[in-house]
Amino acid sequence: MLRDDQRINKSPNAVKEITADGSFNRQKNRFTTPFGQNDGELPVEAGRYRLLWSAVCPWAHRSVIVRSVLGLEEAISLGTASPMRPKLPHVDWEFSLDEDGIDPVLGIRYMSEIYLKTAADYTGRPTVPVIIDVKEQKVVNNDYFKLTNYLETVWAPFHKEQAPNLYPKHLRAEIDALNDIIFHEVNNGVYKCGFAQSQEAYEQAYDTLFARLDELEERLSKQRFLFGDFITDSDVRLYATLIRFDAAYYSAFKANRNRIVDFPNLWGYLRDLYQTPGFGDTTDFDAIKRHYHLSNHIASNDQKGYTILPKGPDLSGLTSEHHRQALSNNAEKFLIH
Template sequence: MSQSNEESNSDSKSVKEIKKDGSFNRQKNRFITPFGEKEGELPVEAGRYRLLWSAVCPWAHRSVIVRKVLGLEDVISLGTASLLRPNLPHVDWEFSLDPGGVDPVLGIQYLSEVYKNADVDYNGRPTVPAIVDLIEGKVVNNDYFKLTNYFETVWAPFHKKNAPDLYPDPLREEIDALNDVIFHEVNNGVYKCGFAQSQQAYEQAYDALFARLDELEDRLSKQRYLFGDFITDSDVRFYATLIRFDVAYFSAFKTNRNRIIDFPNLWGYLCDLYQTPGFGDTTDFHAIKVHYYLSNHLSSDDQKGHNSILPKGPDLSGLLSKHNRQVLSQSEGKFLVK
């Protein structure tokens, strides 16, 4: 089943995210109204929306990467939640990084406030990324699976001059198909490992994850990026997991067959992306480590405790080393310009 069907059609009721067999079942997105010009769609207007994220979250990180690469920073404002979960009876995000402990634009302390503004009966986890309509003060879209595609397409009138084409029309069907695979087996695959509460569920997710990483390692031995010479939406999504892998998932989520640095092509590819504007400069390793080792991720019913020890490693200086990935490309640039 594709992610768009499995993850995006939901009511607002609470979902227990650990199934009877011990496997992790990520809650569905609640607010999925698309951006566009058709009746019932969210209007595309500069200055109307605020993107809420946390630097720790891979689902939100990819939206921030695309926002920066396309030059939408002055069009859609950005609010940043804390790297640690607040000590509350429910899972939430807090704006404790801002003066006074509230988002300076929305005036909220907790992300759940704008979710409740949108649906007073909302009982799921309030998630990032969340797009908030500043006129109404409520979440209007939290569809992390499609949000980057909206930024890449219907938000095009606000792209910077010579903005890259991350979602080229001739490749969209192929990009969507690969994104679906990467979601199930890699992006969400690491969470299926980390949150599994049965040995069988863990091992199934682990095997699927590394089988896919092996396949992508081979794919990237022949070309610079997932679709050849230029960065696409698929690379953004893959990067958000790879960059967290050695620093967090390998240990915290027991995805410990190999580190990414142990894959020659995946590591070179990751270095290439990390050194690209919009990628490394939006990556906060300290925040990632603190969150994955010290925060609660699920409800108290689903969550098993951490030991509150923050690891000192790993050494990530190699991300700035020469990668020579350009020899696999026919082009001197990293992006396909429209």
């Protein structure tokens, strides 16, 4: 196990990648080798890999949703880090939820340990989701933008029977284009609001975010999901932000023009997805609220040195009837291969 002084150490501004104009610029992923059958690609083998995540992270959550929906739980094991970052002078993920505070498969206490074991010169944040090759004991992929697409395509030999098609070939170009917009303006858009360090950068991110939510509200007034009758990869990506919005981003990130509950169509759409196996049952609101409101690298302590966990919002409405099926020509939510 690495000593604290051997692990990745970054100042708060370096961790949040703030540019000269006060804007938030997310770090690039280093481990991006794709999964596949070609030379140089990661072999697709059941039992070889472990997916590390924290329930607070939207990027990680969407990979866990897809893993669940496609039935890949037996093929790829799951390690869960605590929602609370350790109170140390660096940003890390800790396996304090496990017995003795150690991941039972990898034998590590902190996420940075496996990153530094893989590359001793690694200086970025140890991010989730990350795929670990258990056989080689090293990081092989932390490309959160493409990870779900690999699970949906080249991992097909290990999908459950009658697994849904979240990334149909005839829609891939359109899905990719929308995913890019959702990432920059919504998924990362809330972080651009929350981590901005100038009024101009904050307001630009705020206006872009809500302009896109307004457009998505209109789009979903005419169809059940983003591409019509069936859930796709784009819906998974949008869900991961929407489900955290009212509980975290609205207040903690000052994304406070509207709550999602104030958008009739987005709110109905979110309830529809939440009530779908793989979505709501992988959503941990306690972890989400604790991370965004109590973590020392996000939450703002008052002058007395303590933080308050908000009691609200009331999330019971997520299980209420949504009536979204009226917009669909099909009773099922998934397109089957």
